[in-house]
Amino acid sequence: MKEEMLFLYPPFDFLLNILGFVFFLIDVVLDICTVVDFYQKQEFVSMGVLIFLLLGSSTLLQVFSWLWYSYSTEQERSNLSQAIYLEKYFKNRRVLKALHVCQVGVFLRFIGVMEISLRNLASHSALREGIAVYLTHDLSLLRLIETFTESVPQLALMIAVIAIKGNLEWMTGLKTLGSFVTIAFSVVTYHRSMRNFTQRKSQLTWPSSVVYFLWNLFLIAPRVAVVGLVGSTLPEVMAAHFIGLWIALFVWAWLQKTDFMEDKVWEWLYRATVALIWYFSWFNVSKGRSKGRSVLYHSIMAVDMALLLVLWWWWEGSQDAQIFGVPVMVGFASVAALYCSGILGKLLYYRLCHPRKLSDDEDEEKAPACYVYDEVDLPMPPVQTHLLVVLPKPLPLTAAQKRMQKMAGHFFS
Structure with missing residues (x-):
């Protein structure tokens, strides 16, 4: 029998988190500057849509963050109080809730990660x-x-x-670049965080993270381009399309019987959020082999994008229509080529880089086991004596461990 996995927190991942935090702050500044720029140019529709996206996303994040804090057990709070100085916020539920209402709960998480990471680098501790x-x-x-x-x-x-203006202004360009960088960091850091849940860490190296980001980019970019292009000409149709497809994806998430949240009521919010993610990209959320679901999803998205492009072309009613300065047929071919490249990249990634099993003698669908020994919240190796292997009796999984276990099980399925 092999040893259980030990969680390690590489210093380079800490540096990645710092860089991600810096870009997060830059993105916030760019958001504010873009809203001001839209206001000064009296582009109130674009400003309203942007404000709606900012407030809606921030509120959703604060709700999830607060719920995950509220799910934490007394043992988890005790561990936090031993490991970081911010325990007064984690212990005081009223203060913590107020911080989330003020939209700074995610900042608190960033600070907590930075603090415990720095302390762990100075003095390594299994608990930290x-x-x-x-x-x-x-x-x-x-x-x-x-x-x-x-x-x-x-x-x-x-x-x-x-597309509406026909030219690229500096603020719009900066905001586009900022959104792109945010996408890159979130995808890469999520991939790196999953690395802690497999013994085959050699297969989740930085090159594999780059490949993971590239195929996601090649699949997301044409989807975003099509949505933006059609939205510039047919905003009402694009809004109706989003609502209709989101409802269908929400039903699909419900049919997959997700069980990520501790509270069944809030599970519906999670399913609604999954449907939002699925509108742009695939995200596995249920147990079992995901190959069939992934093939079905990408097929639907390919047909959907083709129909949207045909609708846009028919509405333009001109053979001389252009997409961002290039002939329409060249634009259509570029979208198709980019999407096919993303599919190919995804196949290569899962063929060469992605560990299908968490260990050699575990089932593919089994998530990594996380045990709690006293107040140490991480897996522990077995104690081997001659030919006998003795495993300490694990305590029940904490809320945080359940989340990690479920997400890892979905990621590696």
């Missing part, structure tokens, strides 16, 4: 290492949700603005 891993995991998942509820829709909005 384990807590740093699951705090980073929660943060990376929140950033992923933020990406597909704010940054990706913003990118579609910026593309629509560029």
Whole structure:
């Protein structure tokens, strides 16, 4: 029998989190500057859509962050109080809730990750290492949700603005670049956070993270471009399309019987959020082999984008129509080629880089086991004596461990 996995928090991942935090702050500044720029130019529709995306995404993140804090057990709170100085906020539910109402709960998570990571680098501790891993995991998942509820829709909005104006202004260009960087970091950090849940860490190296980002980019970019292009010409149709497809995707998430949240009522919010993510990108949320679901999803998205492009071309009613300065047929071919490249990249990634099993003698669908020994919140190796292997009796999984276990099970299925 092999040893259980030990959670390790590499210093380079800490540096990645710092860089991600810096870009997060830059993106906030760019959001404010873009809103001001729209206001000064009296582009109130674009300004209203952007404000709606910012407030809606921020509120959604704060709700998830607060719920995950409220799910924490007394043992988790005790571990936090031993590991970081911010325990007064984690212990005081009223203060913590007020911070989330004020839209700064995610900032608190960033600060907590930075603090425990720095303390762990100065003095390595198994306790701090384990807590740093699951705090980073929660943060990376929140950033992923933020990406597909704010940054990706913003990118579609910026593309629509560029298509309407016919030229690229400096502020629109900066905001487009900022959204792109946010997408890149959220995808890569999520991939890196999953690395802690497999013994085959050699297969989840930085090159594999780059490949993971590239195929996601090649699949997301044409989807965003099509949504932005059609939205620039047929905004009402695009709004109706989004609502209709989101409802269908929400029903699909419900049919997959997701069980990520502790409370069944809030599970519906999670399913609604999954449907938002699915509108732009695939995200596995249920147990079992995901190949069939992934093939079905990408087929539907390919047909959907083709229909949207045909609708846009028919509405333009001209053979001389152009997409961002290039002939329409060249634009259509570029979207198709990019999407096919993303599919090919995804196949190569899962063929060469992605570990299908968490260990050699575990089933593919089984999530990694996380045990709690006293107040140490991470897996422990077995104690081997001659030919006998004795495993300590594990305590029940904490809320944070359940989240990590479920997400890892979905990621590696």
